Amino acid sequence: MKLPIYMDNHSTTPCDPRVVDVMLPYFTEQFGNAASRNHAFGWAAEEAVDRARKTIAALINADAKELVFTSGSTESNNLALKGVVEMYKEKGDHIITCSTEHRAVIDPAKSLEKKGVRVTWLPVDKTGMVNPDDVRNAITDKTILISIMLANNEIGTIHPVNAIGKIAKEKGVLFHCDATQGVGKIPVDVQAMGVDLMSFTGHKLYGPKGIGALYVRRKAPRVRLVPMIDGGGHERGMRSGTLPVPLVVGFGKAIELCAQEMATEAVRLKALRDRLHDGITGALEEVYLNGHPTERLPGNLNISFAYVEGEALLMGVKEIALSSGSACTSATLEPSYVLRALGVGSDLAHSSIRFGLGRFTTPDEVEYTIDRMIKAVNHLRAMSPLYEMAKEGVDLKTVQWAAH
């Protein structure tokens, strides 16, 4: 086993070597511009792009013509929200989204809010799930877009998107889904989900960074967007700019591998994830799961270790790459807004650790991580005045803290 161990696969994933192999010729030999219609270099590039587009569309049960390549999910989300609001502003000025969305949806929505668009921020239950009835009740005759993510990046909770899609269809409102964490990990079918727009990206599914896509429905209904980037009219005018052919090819290969391996990989990851969870909770008291117990991404485990602070814990397991909802790990000094939206207390939000298992995670790495987490938590609990007080029978909720 090699150190350090990478267990932060919600943040990004390594490019699969099989993906890199197919990309390489498109940097040097097949370097043509996919938009060059008059020579063999252009044709070769266009053919490669078409092939990748078909592969990607097939995985999500879409038509190849419905994919717009972007630089990644942040751009896709921005294009979906801003492009739809601008295009349909005559029809209405209201959008619905949720408090636990990724910042790449929250921030564009806030920016629209500043320009006068009304935004409904739906709450989530204590497992992190949006209630489809809340979506239904929030729809007015001025609602033009619903944007709810497929799976949450911190807690892995999978939203009931099929039900939300059905409501959107019934009410004639467009439905955008940020599926960044879900595509390639769990089955995604744009028809079954009833989505009209969907964002996803290459680097979360063992493809390269810098390439993503926005699915834009062409039939029933035909969705239209005002582009954010004007230029050569690439991607059916919705996103101009020369396509990064090597990245597109890599994205396609990455999707192809996910399609082949997803079913067995999900089972393997879930078993490793559950072993990690059981190994830790078997040896430590007061460890709390954040998120949904079952409706969750197979590689996700987000848990809070009472009485210890997340950043201190990460420091104790420096040779394992993990992530924490602790304020100390963020620039804002606020603990995770996702955990707060679940009703997790600030104290436990500060104590949270996110484990992101992936394709290259091995059973040895999981055993090593269990062992190191137990040691680090015990080290810090021995040092924790809160643990001491709790052991003495003090109810920490009743203590008058000198907040600073």
Added chain:
Amino acid sequence: MAYSDKVIDHYNNPRNMGSFRKDEDGVGTGIVGAPECGDVMKLQIKVEDDTIVDAKFKTFGCGSAIASSSLATEWLKGKTVGEAGAIKNTDIVQELNLPPVKIHCSVLAEDAIKAALNDYQKKGDAASDAAQPATSKAGA
């Protein structure tokens, strides 16, 4: 963020980690911070003849908070009560090479020292009040 070697050393080998009984003679206890804010420090001093003969800490917080309080206990030992009150958070920042986002950890450590000193003084006053009841208050 990369931690300084000194912070890592205090984290791995905390100095004077532990607790005194709060009601023990000569012990002053300071507890500052709040769990909601992500850091709570408990700092205790044991005073004999105006000199801090021992100090202990327990901290819930990030590595820099742990290091700040661990360092504080090292510095407190051997100081008089008056000298201890002069320890400044900026001294801690300098010694541990804390980055700007971690300065609040050093502030908290200074607050914990002050709170422990206050508690010690208060206990002393209460003890002398108890020894000579009423009469000493007569003029007040």
